[in-house]
Amino acid sequence: MKFLYFLAFIFTISLSAYESIELSQNKKDLSKEIYSKLEKDHFLKKKDKTDFNKKYIQALIKKLDKDKNYFTITEINKFIEQSKFQGDKDFDIELAYELINLYFEKLIKFSKFQIELVENDNFDFNKDEYLDIFSEDNQWVLTKSALKEIWRLETKNDLLIAKTSDSSSSKPNEDLIKRYKNRVRRIGQQKEEDIFSLAINTLSNQFDPHSSYLSPRSAEDFDLNMSLKLSGIGALLGVEDDYTKIISLVPGGPAEKSGKIKPEDRIAKIRQGDEEEFIDVVGWRIDEVVDLIRGDIGSEVEIEFISFNSETDSRKLITLEREEVKLEDRAAKSKIIDIDNNKIGIIDLPSFYIDFDEYQKRNKNFRSSSKDVKNILENFNTSDVDAVILDLRNNGGGALIEANKIIGLFVSSGPTVQVKQKRGFIQPYGDSRAVQVWNKPIIVLVNRYSASASEIVAGAIQDYRRGIVVGQRTFGKGTVQSLENLSEGQIKITESKYYRVNGMSTQNKGVVPDIELPSTWDIDTVGESSYPTALSWDVIRPYRHKKFKMDNELINKVVNQFEFRLSDEPNLNYLKKIRSRYDLNKNKKFLSLNIEDRELQKNLRKDWLLKIENERRLASNLDIFLSYDELEEYNEQENEDNNSINLKNDYQLIESTNIMNDFLNLNKTILSSVN
Numbered sequence: 001m002k003f004l005y006f007l008a009f010i011f012t013i014s015l016s017a018y019e020s021i022e023l024s025q026n027k028k029d030l031s032k033e034i035y036s037k038l039e040k041d042h043f044l045k046k047k048d049k050t051d052f053n054k055k056y057i058q059a060l061i062k063k064l065d066k067d068k069n070y071f072t073i074t075e076i077n078k079f080i081e082q083s084k085f086q087g088d089k090d091f092d093i094e095l096a097y098e099l100i101n102l103y104f105e106k107l108i109k110f111s112k113f114q115i116e117l118v119e120n121d122n123f124d125f126n127k128d129e130y131l132d133i134f135s136e137d138n139q140w141v142l143t144k145s146a147l148k149e150i151w152r153l154e155t156k157n158d159l160l161i162a163k164t165s166d167s168s169s170s171k172p173n174e175d176l177i178k179r180y181k182n183r184v185r186r187i188g189q190q191k192e193e194d195i196f197s198l199a200i201n202t203l204s205n206q207f208d209p210h211s212s213y214l215s216p217r218s219a220e221d222f223d224l225n226m227s228l229k230l231s232g233i234g235a236l237l238g239v240e241d242d243y244t245k246i247i248s249l250v251p252g253g254p255a256e257k258s259g260k261i262k263p264e265d266r267i268a269k270i271r272q273g274d275e276e277e278f279i280d281v282v283g284w285r286i287d288e289v290v291d292l293i294r295g296d297i298g299s300e301v302e303i304e305f306i307s308f309n310s311e312t313d314s315r316k317l318i319t320l321e322r323e324e325v326k327l328e329d330r331a332a333k334s335k336i337i338d339i340d341n342n343k344i345g346i347i348d349l350p351s352f353y354i355d356f357d358e359y360q361k362r363n364k365n366f367r368s369s370s371k372d373v374k375n376i377l378e379n380f381n382t383s384d385v386d387a388v389i390l391d392l393r394n395n396g397g398g399a400l401i402e403a404n405k406i407i408g409l410f411v412s413s414g415p416t417v418q419v420k421q422k423r424g425f426i427q428p429y430g431d432s433r434a435v436q437v438w439n440k441p442i443i444v445l446v447n448r449y450s451a452s453a454s455e456i457v458a459g460a461i462q463d464y465r466r467g468i469v470v471g472q473r474t475f476g477k478g479t480v481q482s483l484e485n486l487s488e489g490q491i492k493i494t495e496s497k498y499y500r501v502n503g504m505s506t507q508n509k510g511v512v513p514d515i516e517l518p519s520t521w522d523i524d525t526v527g528e529s530s531y532p533t534a535l536s537w538d539v540i541r542p543y544r545h546k547k548f549k550m551d552n553e554l555i556n557k558v559v560n561q562f563e564f565r566l567s568d569e570p571n572l573n574y575l576k577k578i579r580s581r582y583d584l585n586k587n588k589k590f591l592s593l594n595i596e597d598r599e600l601q602k603n604l605r606k607d608w609l610l611k612i613e614n615e616r617r618l619a620s621n622l623d624i625f626l627s628y629d630e631l632e633e634y635n636e637q638e639n640e641d642n643n644s645i646n647l648k649n650d651y652q653l654i655e656s657t658n659i660m661n662d663f664l665n666l667n668k669t670i671l672s673s674v675n
Helices: 002-012 025-041 052-065 073-083 093-120 144-164 172-188 192-204 216-220 222-227 254-258 286-293 356-360 369-382 400-411 453-463 552-566 570-586 595-619 628-640 651-666
Strands: 130-132 212-214 235-240 243-249 266-272 300-306 315-321 333-339 342-348 387-391 415-421 426-430 442-446 468-471 479-485 490-499 590-592
Touching (some): 025 093, 025 192, 025 479, 073 093, 093 144, 093 172, 130 144, 144 595, 235 286, 254 315, 286 300, 333 651, 342 651, 387 651, 400 426, 400 453, 415 453, 442 453, 468 651, 570 595, 590 595, 595 628
Parallel strands (some): 342 387
Antiparallel strands (some): 130 590, 212 490, 333 342, 415 490
């Protein structure tokens, strides 16, 4: 009954004009307090204020209208000109409010225009029309009529997707109208705190992307309202435009274990396991989306995602069973395999965890990642394992103390990382009581989502010459934030910076692997370097540390064997083909709005996926699939049986074992350290 009432409310919602929200004196004073704290406490002691307000307003414009769909060039020029004359103010929050209010006014007009178009439905889907989907080279249009033409094409594309999606209902027009009315409702529910948060976080992001304001409500319930942790599927959510999107996956959660969901994927529709129809959630408030995804443990929810790293409008339907994510689900897992009589141990470490409650109670039996990894390594020693692969892919970090202890298991005592404070003081960190447990070869496997503590571990292993780092360049978050109280709410400020023991920062550039594995997408589209205001990479004085003996000639031979294998290895070629297609489509300028063309492209994509999979299988002496449906059914079954250590379909992990096998065959000696 509540749900039926909710839908009725959506349909009867008033579509009146947008009512501007004025800047209160209270928020004006708070903005000055926040700016003062940023100037005083941020790692950047001397922020360059040249054209600061202009850059601030330009950043806000980009945040609101990055695709150049809502403003005219006249309106943009007006705000840019006004931003140059802020008088004695460092930033003009009144102008920011004016810009945000105009944006929401435009969004209301846009939504009402779309509702009218879909209600009339005079679209000709057999006509050859195209939507511009590559906005980076676009300019803001001159007239309102030109804006309306963009809106018409956007609406036609929305309706085309609603009609052809695998999750489409029998009433796509009604579904789309609901979406647009949801957007209007969401805008109408905004309070000044929402406008202020948008304006002030854009301001704080001018210092760096990780400094941000937490409203009083957010500060009271940080997990729910800021981290937006979803109990049930194990994901952290955020908002971008009209979409709720995946920020990160909770290790061991249903979303992560599915193997299909990636950060930046956007949620389009949700269907409960006991219902027939999908609910279109584009334009919904994020707390409403959270309510739909949450549910009883053991129940199912089906979600339609729009893939961020695939072709335009590439969608995937994923069914997840809700469950409680426990510490055991996030714990390190291990496996031993045998290649050419070489025993290789694999450790999958999804995060640097510690049971803080038990640790603070001084319970000696508290659970932690370093204890679990130590136990695994001791078991590997007992089992005569020859080498270890430490898999830190998608490991977003965790407790620094745990990262230090895990490094110590491989290098013994010594510095692991240096932290530089805003005043210039540099403090080395490490585990002075560490005892080396593993003295045989090690590979650290990383990717673009290996961040923070993962980068410290990978960087230390590289700097100590203790092992080989394999994979892709890591995320590049080399900064530390502190949380400070305000007169209202809190502010998170970047106060210090990580540096490796060799003096190089992990900030922005991340850790560059010794051997780079193929990636199926452009890693530069995410990560620290993708943020316009990310702090720069730099170096400080190296900290004295021991290095292990590692023969450069031996490493070169391992690299040469990898590169030779790269040319014709079936799994790696499969990854390279996906990347080539991604590169072909990522800068695609126009999207056809002809229904036959879209259906044709959809079928061609399925044919192509079937083709490259069968090419891989033929080269691997496996049976081929006779149809795309057969391939999909196989993939569904594989995901149901998915284990965190997958040596059947995890091609990057498989190649890492090949690299380690090459190393062992070329060098049978145990690495030893020298001062």
